Amino acid sequence: MTLQDVAREAGVSAATASRALNGSTRNVQSDNVSRVLAAAARLGYVPHVSAQATAKGSIPTVALVVSDVADPYFSSIAVGIIDAAEAGGLVVTMTVADRSPEREVQLVRTLRGQRPQIIIIAGSRINDTDTRGALIDELKQYRAAGGRVVLISQPELPFPTVAIDNVDGARLLARELAGAGYRRLCIIHAPHRIRTSYDRYTGFVTGLEESGISMDANFAMETEFTRSGGYEAARELVERGLRNIELIFAVNDAMALGVMSALRDAGLVPGRDVAVAGFDDISSAVDVVPALTTVTVPLRTAGLEAMRLALADDDAAGEAGIPTVWIPTAVRLRESTPPVSGRLITVR
Amino acid sequence: MTLQDVAREAGVSAATASRALNGSTRNVQSDNVSRVLAAAARLGYVPHVSAQATAKGSIPTVALVVSDVADPYFSSIAVGIIDAAEAGGLVVTMTVADRSPEREVQLVRTLRGQRPQIIIIAGSRINDTDTRGALIDELKQYRAAGGRVVLISQPELPFPTVAIDNVDGARLLARELAGAGYRRLCIIHAPHRIRTSYDRYTGFVTGLEESGISMDANFAMETEFTRSGGYEAARELVERGLRNIELIFAVNDAMALGVMSALRDAGLVPGRDVAVAGFDDISSAVDVVPALTTVTVPLRTAGLEAMRLALADDDAAGEAGIPTVWIPTAVRLRESTPPVSGRLITVR
DNA sequence: TTGAAAGCGATACCAC
């Protein structure tokens, strides 16, 4: 069933049928419009998107690249993007970069071939200079061909960006925890190459220092950015002796859940023997016992904002530089970090 | 950068360039092949997928329709599909039906327009006769145009299907729980229209009956198929009195987590005051305390199998009827359902 | 093996 068939059935030319179906209905006689519509319905006509695309140059979709589908972090962002895209009549296609910068670059190449109207990349940028250049290159070519690029959570690339305020969230969390009386802490983080982890790490350290707590008395451990990474780190920690550690901050909730699990397996009670805090506020954070203190990130909002940036006409913002929207985060104190008794007074 | 540009740069015709780049490299002189490849690389050429699609008729993608992106159930399936698709050189695009049958039909229409090679629908089929017909119709048209359809977890539509053995999983769970000594139970389920919920419900009841436990002594509550649905149902249950209920079975883990949360909020300890069991074995099931007894569903496998079905040449299976792959499930007994002391002997 | 040319299905410019 092609446009030709519909046109014939309706007794008009292909041009008119095209106008009635997709183009500006304004300049078509209303009875012709209805005749075409009826014919299309009768024949079960569905426009051939690829043909439209070859003719028009682009396809009404937004291509979303995420690091990992199964991660609620990304699926929450996806929800926001999908909601906003649907409102704009765009279809969202999701592809997975699997946390590999090379794969990310290669995916963008592939996606370019699909000529989507928008490419949104959500993921923790890995500080990898080689691929960084290649990615920028690929995206610039895409933009030169009329595409729009928006990045989520990876600032410092020359494209409109929705940035999660990881530094400040971690900073405030540290201050709250210091305020609750914690003094001896351990930070479990991923390699500093992973930007999100690094930002949360530095933010947390800053917050501690602002509260008069020097990192000398405390320490950090590097591990993988996953639940099992958190588990392993905590297991190692317990094995070599907790040495009065009062609280473990893991740079994301998945890791924090791993930490809790390791503590329990070692016969310790999280929140009583050792406090635990995370970052992200994923849904399990409230289901775990004790409920996990964390920093909530409005991910759906981040997705919506990304679409807003993508659809904004940036001629206006053009001269103001690269638009960056900062998504604020908020601390959620829960039972996994009870106030340290007798210390509350010492907070300043 | 079009194929023409590459052809010119390589000093060959567009036809040859096309053959070298995509078609059968066999029938092109090897030095021409390398010259074209080099030119393409130099120019940063990316094939225009839509143009290829208009010429060839279909696009090398698999369109995946899920009910909800944020639900780990679907994202796990997606992981399997993506892995298998990548191995076959196909790109996966995901769209969300938002648990609405109407939306599902409409999406399939839209997707048909994209001419993907494969459409996979993953979702709990809702027993809705109106849309059922429309969906079948749409899919048949798609198939008539050369597309391949695979359904996940919604048997009884005339297409190849990957079916999760919900009935049997729930049945075995019920038997295990009966074996552990539970006698007075409550089943919290979604409306029977939702097939997955219904199957798990009936499977569980069957399992109880096989263990000599009649439903007369027990009862069921209907609620939403979500965490908050579970929460509300359990809250209501507690409010009107638990009346010796020993165990609550929620037809999925999200609901079970809601149940646990409601119990805790009511001052009860899940697993001690009331046992709780779920279905799906989502990742939080092991993080929650006590760890949740549930039924594990190998969702990634389901995704892989779906792709296998899609890629299988079904001329072979053609006469054997509609291929259906059953994905087995397995009971995971954990701390949320400790054996009922003193009753173990009564099990038969 | 290669190139010329005819589609693929739709859009858009340009006369009428």
Next chain:
DNA sequence: GTGGTATCGCTTTCAA
């Protein structure tokens, strides 16, 4: 308003 026609970028006969 409407129809004819060039065009989009690529694939694929069909001859050579």
